[in-house]
């Protein structure tokens with residue numbers, strides 16, 4: 001069960017942020033608006049390799065995703081995601097962010 005990721009946007013200076021903080025690191029305000037961030041583009045990806053038998057989950061793929069809203073989020077993925085891939089973002093019941101490739105790559109060939 002997952003839901004669409006939401007990020008917080010400062011109502012004073014419009015800085016987008018995830019995860020939420022009490023005060024805006026940019027202007028110091030504590031006045032936030034929640035904003036859906038269903039899509040993003042992979043900026044960087046890495047894989048965390050687990051030893052065989054350790055938790056039994058295998059490798060974990062992590063991607064730094066720039067959301068359309070402007071905030072950067074660290075997301076987990078089931079498979080490696082290349083830089084520039086458009087992804088759909090969701091959040092699971094334990095507040096983990098997941099990225100899954102959605103359609104065409106960001107830098108499609110012409």
Ligand SMILES: [Zn+2]
Nearest residue numbers: 010013024027
């Ligand atoms: Zn601010």
